Amino acid sequence: MINQLYRSVKAETLKYRGTYAMALAVLAPLFISLLMAVIYFIKAEKLVKTGTNGLAGMLDGGVNASAAMLFTFYLVMLTILIHQVEFRAHALKDVFSYPVSYFSTYISKWIVSFLLIGLSVALYFIFSLLLTWVVGLRHPSLVWFDMDVFIHFMKQVCIVMIASFLLLGIQFLVALRWSNPIVPLGLGVVGFISAIILVQGWKHVDTHPYALGLLSYMRTMGRTSFTLGHMMTYSTIGLVVMMTGGYFMWTKRRIV
């Protein structure tokens, strides 16, 4: 079983070389960190009070934008692109007729998804660190590296990521079930819009999968009273349920 899983994961990683999924995993974190760095590079004097460190504001701008919208669409697009690699090649019939268990082929897709998300998050940290240094060179008295601020930023990113697990699970399953990418994309858009509206005042919004990322970010900023632990646990359990349901869907799939 371990050998089959190893072979499946290795084969999956080979498939994603040079794909849009891989490009998204690399370019999305670069885009966010670069965007904030360019803004601070150009307008730091207007954005940062003299004598204070603008690093927190610069990093927070990126996390805020990610939690509110970008991370949701990143996950929507990533899950679509991962499964489209298989759909476009009509390769599911091959995947199902390799001498490896259904469990191995299914879990390997999840592992690759987590690896790509992990790569994005790691690159986000690295790009943010490098660009902090670049902005610091231009404005040494306004932006400089502070370990505590950076650790807080990393914690925020991890919290938003964990709180988005349920969203990931739903999008992964829908993108796997429907080869037409419009279906998961449409669901992502509907989920995002409804979350943005419901965050304004619905008291049970902490059960909405697409609102959890934004809510958890708001909680780290003290802007909402929803419990962080509850949201992260709910999201993680939801992911496990989705993964389990998806496995049964995978084994019952009729490959046409």
Next chain:
Amino acid sequence: MDSKNTIIETRNLSFAIGKTQILKDVSLSVPRGSVYGFLGPNGAGKTTLIRIMLNLFSAGSESVFLFGKDVTRNRVEVLSRVGRFVEQPSLYDHLTGAQNLRVTQTYYGVSPSRVGEVLSLVGMTEYANRKVKAYSLGMRQRVAIAQALIHDPELLILDEPTNGLDPSGIREIRELMVSLNRDHGKTIFVSSHNLSEIEKMCTHVGVIHHGQILYQGSMERIPSANENTLEIKVKDPVNVIKLLKEQGLEATHNHNSTITLTVSGEKQIAAINRYLVEKGTDVFSLTTHQNNLEDIFIALTNDNQ
């Protein structure tokens, strides 16, 4: 079941999708070491049966056996001994031919050196490092066949492997299959629309129509395969038909002044000619035509409309 001699067996296999019955009571037996041609018109159930053999569709246990083992219960073990090509090449366009084979090789867990070997076998070494999106259909077919061969399987299940190939490509694939069977002892189960191809390379044949097996067996034993059609041009066809009927022979009158009847060999043709001349009939010409697979296939499928 004799698993030493039978490599694929289906037992009273029936399969439906929704309310549509695709296969009805299909009992198939493919001998080890054979090249088995699986014939049938579009929609007859060929691809469905192949998908069931590969466990892509589940038809329940105890109905499909490969190497004497139930496919449903021994899926991983059975699939490790089968090479397959289903309907169309499934290749990742953004990868090169060699990279695609590397993916397949990794799934099977065989040596990376097999990639080069199978590329050479299908004549694709020169194009190995070109992206698949730049390949012609024929090149894709070759790489897909290379995928089927990468783990050196005992059994090849190929669904329309020559679809889209030009005549020289068809010939090369046919020669490859014959060589794999003759020189490497592979059993090959191949479905095709191309009857002449099947006729040229297969040792056994199965005919499916409306989800039912109409015939299966060796090429030599096909009913009427050894019969000839005799066409006789005469002055008075109606009278000749009567004369032949007196001899117990059924002939049909064609649109011109010819009649046709089925005969079993040259001796019978000579006897008919002698008989007609003795009866004072002017015989202008005698033409024989050996029934080929296409005639037999059409006759079998027409009988079961």
